[in-house]
Amino acid sequence: MIAQQIINAVSLGGVYALLALGLAIVFSIVGLINFAHGELMTLSGYALLASLVLGFPFPVAVLVAVSCGALAAVAMERIAFRPMRGASVTSLLLTSFAVSSLLKVVFQNGISARPQAVAMPGWMTGSFSFGDFTIGVGPSISIVVSALALIALEIFLRRSVTGTAMRAAAEDFDVVRLMGIPASRIIATAFLLSGLLAGLAAMLWVAQRASVDPLMGFTPVLKAFIAAVVGGLGSLPGAVAGGFLLGIIEVLLQATLPGAIAPYRDAIVLSGVIAVLLVRPQGLIPAVRAQRS
């Protein structure tokens, strides 16, 4: 039972971490909190549904769905955010709200307001025994996928020129451009990565719920946003730490709170967030930004 709860906690934390990381990557480079991040997740969910309905084998369907998330993020930047480059933070924020609302309406009217069942393969809902413990396959896969994604991203950011340039751009974008590295390439890569992470998170989310609806992305991305703030907005390690912390606390409270208090779980979690921010206003692991007069 405890092992199962720990697995659940880490698996939920992993999903939050992937989403928070996507928000943080974009924020660290363009200073935009992309509220349409949840819709990227939803879109990937529908892409998975469509691919399965069309009869694609499951791995292919997942590949298609994740790619859709990534491409949609790049398209979003091209269409909605690039024309706004250089605009104020408020304008960017409002733009992302507009994109988010627009996509939600498209999903509601174009597909259906009601949840659509996604036929996940049967083995995903199974479980395996490990000594005395019974562990769900779904959450275990979720943990492995999150871990692999985090490692791959870390390698990309450390080893590749574009990844290094992205870390540099988070500090001082203008100077990266002075090195001759095109701004559009950095920004497009940031959105591509955030979409990729949202797509992966969507797969893990749908795997546990076997359905997709127009508002699917809202709650997890709201949580991810909280995680990113707790971790230190714009800080990538912070986003991961915040994501896992939030997931673990949620599951722990879920498991331990007595029935009468259980409905107040989110309130308790958010109070915790406030407490953290009172002590560390810059978040757990603050982002590094160039300090200039």
Next chain:
Amino acid sequence: MLSVEALKIRYGEVEAVRRVDLTVDSGEIIALVGANGAGKSSTLGAVAGLVPAASGKVIFDGVDITGLTPEAIARKGVALVPEGRRIFASLTVADNLRLGGAVHQPAAEARLREEEMLELFPILRRYHRVKGGNLSGGEQQMLAIARALMGKPRMILLDEPSLGLAPQLIDTVFDLIAELRRKGLTILLVEQNVALALEIADRAVVLANGEVVLSGTAKELASSDLVRQAYLGA
């Protein structure tokens, strides 16, 4: 090699640069001097594409580069070492250098170039794996210059390289600038330390309130009454 024609720069209502004309010939060091707020850094910023020109032209190698993005101008062979160095503090010295030369040459050539830079700046070899933010001011200035040189620029714009450095380090930096010029690099140097700048430059342009008030060879300016009174404290 570079000519700036009737450049005007505005920040909102404020005219930071009213009219600047200057030319830099191949292999020269031109010093752009003047008091704080005279428009020196803005002029460099406009040449590098960081600051938009309200009017006027910047011509590099016969090509109009006014209004090009900073990355496009960098690719044409103009490198700016910005004021305050602005090295990437959270990146290692190695990564700072790597970004400097990333788009200008194939990876193998970039490695050779990095080796040249480490020969030129032995201190950077010692701190190769150290984060830029942990270097001292002088070391950071070396790194900023080496990073700019990684892209094999034909012209380098130096914005206040002496700022905030101890006198000994200033000498080191200026010796280096002289050496770069001997190697054939064309240099546009912005400096508040007028005496220092006139010592090293071939020609100089004096800015005041966003306008060129005086220009000539460094020798002429060093002996001009205006410069002596206003900037050299004589």
